[in-house]
Amino acid sequence: MQHEGFAAPLALPPPERLVLPDGAVQVWELDDKQVDPACARLADTLAPDERARALAYRHARHCNGYIARRGLLRWLIGAYLHCLPEALRFTVSAFGKPVLQWPQARLAFSVSHTDGLALLAFARDCRLGVDVERRAGGPDLAEVANVPGFGRGIFSAQEARVLARARPASADAFLGIWTRKEALLKALGTGLSADPTAFTTEDDWRRGAGHWRASRDGIPMSGWTCLDLDAGAGFRAALAASLPEASVTWHRC
Numbered sequence: 179m180q181h182e183g184f185a186a187p188l189a190l191p192p193p194e195r196l197v198l199p200d201g202a203v204q205v206w207e208l209d210d211k212q213v214d215p216a217c218a219r220l221a222d223t224l225a226p227d228e229r230a231r232a233l234a235y236r237h238a239r240h241c242n243g244y245i246a247r248r249g250l251l252r253w254l255i256g257a258y259l260h261c262l263p264e265a266l267r268f269t270v271s272a273f274g275k276p277v278l279q280w281p282q283a284r285l286a287f288s289v290s291h292t293d294g295l296a297l298l299a300f301a302r303d304c305r306l307g308v309d310v311e312r313r314a315g316g317p318d319l320a321e322v323a324n325v326p327g328f329g330r331g332i333f334s335a336q337e338a339r340v341l342a343r344a345r346p347a348s349a350d351a352f353l354g355i356w357t358r359k360e361a362l363l364k365a366l367g368t369g370l371s372a373d374p375t376a377f378t379t380e381d382d383w384r385r386g387a388g389h390w391r392a393s394r395d396g397i398p399m400s401g402w403t404c405l406d407l408d409a410g411a412g413f414r415a416a417l418a419a420s421l422p423e424a425s426v427t428w429h430r431c
């Protein structure tokens with residue numbers, strides 16, 4: 179299926195040029211215009227279970243998006259670990275987190291996607307989570323924080339106060355906390371099956387704009403690099419890595 183707009187070429191660097199040093203986090207962006215070229219170039223590298231999952235999507239757009247993300251994930255991990263992308267084997271944890279089964283490597287990765295954009299993050303020897311959401315319309319979302327089953331049960335009391343203070347234009351604060359929290363819970367591997375209200379995320383001005391810190395049951399989670407990512411005007415994105423002073427770089431195909 180063709181996406182709206184022009185297909186952008188997929189420019190992958192020579193794999194031998196891809197280096198992921200200790201202490202570095204590399205975030206790769208795949209926008210919707212690159213989905214078709216990525217599918218065409220990388221679909222053959224998917225395993226049978228991944229193809230089956232792709233075909234299970236009802237809409238071709240979602241099917242192709244999954245193939246492109248998985249294909250790029252395989253290509254990048256293959257390059258970092260000097261393996262063929264099709265030789266990699268994945269499994270999933272009890273909470274749905276994809277885990278590299280072969281080769282056994284201290285490579286952490288996290289994937290997130292929303293309408294129009296996917297982010298793939300990589301680092302060595304740490305816990306790593308990334309989340310991206312499209313900015314929604316609607317100036318005031320603080321009220322949603324009190325809706326049972328949606329907002330209520332997600333935000334800590336401190337975060338709910340931040341949202342209340344941001345009213346009436348609370349949409350950005352809402353998405354900011356939301357993406358931070360999902361990045362953190364994806365790094366921990368539980369996703370939303372942990373109690374999200376036990377975690378609080380807040381600005382960390384001592385480390386500079388865009389930095390945030392997290393605590394669990396009021397106890398600071400030290401040794402983490404937590405950042406809001408600049409993913410463009412239409413998106414909010416956040417990253418959490420259990421590395422004290424990670425250097426985070428942004429990459430486009």
Ligand SMILES: CC(C)(COP(=O)(O)OP(=O)(O)OC[C@H]1O[C@@H](n2cnc3c(N)ncnc32)[C@H](O)[C@@H]1OP(=O)(O)O)[C@@H](O)C(=O)NCCC(=O)NCCS
Pocket residue numbers: 244247272273274275276288289290291292308309310360363364365366367368369370371
């Ligand atoms: C992880 C979670 C927060 C993702 O939320 P989302 O905003 O809808 O989706 P995103 O695009 O940001 O992330 C999806 C990616 O997260 C990853 N992921 C899924 N579960 C994960 C987990 N527990 N931890 C870390 N990453 C996870 C996958 O790579 C997935 O990508 P894929 O769909 O291409 O396979 C949410 O799905 C969740 O809470 N899952 C756990 C629920 C659970 O316990 N499931 C058990 C049954 S499998």
